Amino acid sequence: MALGGTIRGKKTSLRMPVEADLEAHQRWAADMRLRHADGVWHEPAMPATWKERLSEAAKDKQQVLWSIESADALVGFARARLWSMGQGVGLDHLVIDPDRWRSGLGYDAAFALHRYFFDYLDVLRCATDVRADNVAALRIAERLGYAEYARGHDAHYRNGAYVDQVLLFMDKTTWQERWSGEREYEPLPAESFR
Amino acid sequence: MLGPRIEGRNGVALVPPTLDAAKKNARAMLEPEVGRFWGPRFGDFSDEALEKRFKDNAEGQDGILWHIDYAGEVVGFTGIFDINWIDRDGESGIFIGRHDLFGKGIASEAIRLRTQYAWTELRLHRVHNWIGLGNRGSRRANEKAGYVQMGLYPRSWYRSGEWYDEWLGEAFPNTFPAKG
Numbered sequence: 001m002a003l004g005g006t007i008r009g010k011k012t013s014l015r016m017p018v019e020a021d022l023e024a025h026q027r028w029a030a031d032m033r034l035r036h037a038d039g040v041w042h043e044p045a046m047p048a049t050w051k052e053r054l055s056e057a058a059k060d061k062q063q064v065l066w067s068i069e070s071a072d073a074l075v076g077f078a079r080a081r082l083w084s085m086g087q088g089v090g091l092d093h094l095v096i097d098p099d100r101w102r103s104g105l106g107y108d109a110a111f112a113l114h115r116y117f118f119d120y121l122d123v124l125r126c127a128t129d130v131r132a133d134n135v136a137a138l139r140i141a142e143r144l145g146y147a148e149y150a151r152g153h154d155a156h157y158r159n160g161a162y163v164d165q166v167l168l169f170m171d172k173t174t175w176q177e178r179w180s181g182e183r184e185y186e187p188l189p190a191e192s193f194r
Numbered sequence: 195m196l197g198p199r200i201e202g203r204n205g206v207a208l209v210p211p212t213l214d215a216a217k218k219n220a221r222a223m224l225e226p227e228v229g230r231f232w233g234p235r236f237g238d239f240s241d242e243a244l245e246k247r248f249k250d251n252a253e254g255q256d257g258i259l260w261h262i263d264y265a266g267e268v269v270g271f272t273g274i275f276d277i278n279w280i281d282r283d284g285e286s287g288i289f290i291g292r293h294d295l296f297g298k299g300i301a302s303e304a305i306r307l308r309t310q311y312a313w314t315e316l317r318l319h320r321v322h323n324w325i326g327l328g329n330r331g332s333r334r335a336n337e338k339a340g341y342v343q344m345g346l347y348p349r350s351w352y353r354s355g356e357w358y359d360e361w362l363g364e365a366f367p368n369t370f371p372a373k374g
Contacts, residue, residue, distance in 0.1 A: 085234065087352075125349075150345020150362045152322060157281045162319075167345060167362070 003058050004066035004078075008184075009112035012105050014066035014078060017057070021067045022050040024074050024097070033098040036158050037134050041079060041093055068096070068109045075100050078113055082123075089117050091128040094137075107140045114144055115184055118175040125171045131156055132164035145174045196252050197260040197273070200311060206303040208260035208272065208311075215261050215268040216248045217241065222270075222291030230353060231326040232289065258316070262290070262304045269295055272304050274312060274321060282319035284312070288332070302335040309339040310374065313367040320366055326351065327359040340369035 007014040028034050030044045042053055057065045057079075068076040076096040080089050094113070096106045117123050128146065130137040146168040155165035200208040220239055222228060229235050251259050259273035270290040277284035286308065288301055312318040325332050327346065341363035350360035 127347075148345075149347050152320075152344055152362075152364055154320060154366075155281060155283055155322070155364075157319075162281075167347075169347065171349075 002060040002062075002064055004064045007066070007112045007116045009108040011103075011108040012068050012070045012075065012112065014068050014109060014113060017054060017065050017067040017077065019051060019054065021074055021077070022047065022054060025050060025077070028077075028095060028097065031098055034095060037137070038093065038095065038131065039156070041077070041095075063092075066113075068105070070100070070105055075105055076109065078109065080113070080117075082121075086121070087123065088125040088127065089121070089123050091126060101136065106136065107143065110140050110144060111179075111182075114170075114175065115179065115182065118172055118179075119183060123172070125169055127167070127169040129165050129167045132166050138166065141168050144170065145178045146170045147174075195255065195258045197258045197311070200260075200307045202303045202307045204299060204303060205265045206300055206307075207263040208304060208307050209263045209268070211248070211251070211259055211261045211271065212268075213245060213248050216271075217244050218268065219261070219271050219289065219291050220244050220247075223289065225291075225293075227293035228289075228291055231329040231332065231358075233351065233353070257284070258311075260304075260308070262288075262300065264295065264298075264300050269300065270304070272308050274308065274316070274318070277316075277318070282317065284318060284321055286312075286321050286323045286336075288335075296331065301332060302338055305335050305339045306374070309341075309365060309370060313370060320364060322362065322364040324350075325361045325363065327361045333361055333363070336363055336365075338371070339365065340371060341365040342369060 003016045004014060005016060026044055029040045029042060057063065063079060063081050066078045067074055068078060077093065079093040080091050082089055094106065094110055114126060117126055128141065130141065148166055149169055150167040152165035152167065154162035156163050196210045197208055199210060223232055224235055224239065251257065256277045257273060257275040259271060261268045262270040262272055269292045270288065272288040274284040274286050288304060290296065290301055309321065312321050323336065323341065325336065343361060344364045345362045347360040347362060349357040351358045
């Protein structure tokens with residue numbers, strides 16, 4: 001369960017991470033644009049350490065890691081945590097390579113991933129948190145249907161100052177009201193069930 | 195990290211945890227009388243697992259754990275966990291494993307000691323927590339130490355046939371009561 005299988009969006013695909021992706025993780029962990037926008041999954045490290053991290057991720061029963069591709073190139077990663085008893089999912093990271101920001105990849109991957117959470121895993125809710133000055137992430141969350149339920153004041157420190165943390169959630173009803181026409185599979189014809 | 199001994203008022207002290215008391219606290223979590231706002235009342239509570247957890251807690255550098263001593267007996271635990279040393283922020287928690295001791299102010303005193311330690315010894319900037327909205331005693335105990343509501347998470351836990359919302363609180367050095 002801990003390395004995610006393929007989830008297809010329109011511009012992106014989430015797929016199982018492989019060792020060849022780790023060089024990009026090292027680059028992203030060291031990129032100050034990303035570090036200001038979001039926390040890092042892990043700090044920069046030697047290649048052997050990244051291999052150990054991937055191995056640990058594969059064994060973890062509660063957390064799922066995906067790599068994100070677009071046009072056959074690695075463009076980011078996502079990591080989610082399944083809550084006990086499978087009632088919900090916490091989206092810990094959805095990271096797009098800063099060189100590819102503002103091209104719609106983040107929204108496309110986020111949409112496909114949430115469709116998987118609600119329409120495939122049948123979770124009751126998703127939760128995430130973003131830094132209050134990460135306008136792009138907030139816009140994606142709002143478009144998907146997330147609502148703010150709490151605000152942690154001065155919760156994260158970067159670039160010489162604190163920034164607030166916005167805590168967001170979306171329940172299954174909201175997802176279905178907004179996106180029930182956007183299923184992964186076409187409905188089966190009635191004769192399929194006879 | 196295991197926290198140092200801190201003497202409090204009314205017979206309450208925070209003390210460095212021991213393995214035997216940790217096992218007692220862990221098994222108290224399996225009792226329904228103290229589990230309304232705790233859970234999920236299953237898991238690996240074998241001696242081997244508890245010994246590993248104790249060792250991990252002692253060696254970890256991103257959390258601090260105390261046992262709560264009341265009148266010479268360990269009755270629960272408290273701590274600050276997942277400390278981010280850059281943000282200087284951590285998540286606090288408390289568990290009282292004796293239902294017959296609820297309402298005696300033990301949690302209030304333990305939280306006061308823990309919160310004061312966060313500001314004066316750990317030099318944290320912020321501490322936050324999640325508490326069942328219906329757990330009024332715990333909320334009040336945290337509010338007395340300077341925690342203020344930052345939000346409500348709807349339908350967070352399912353217990354006894356109904357959903358409970360969760361109260362999210364945060365505290366800062368300047369919200370700690372001046373009289374301590």
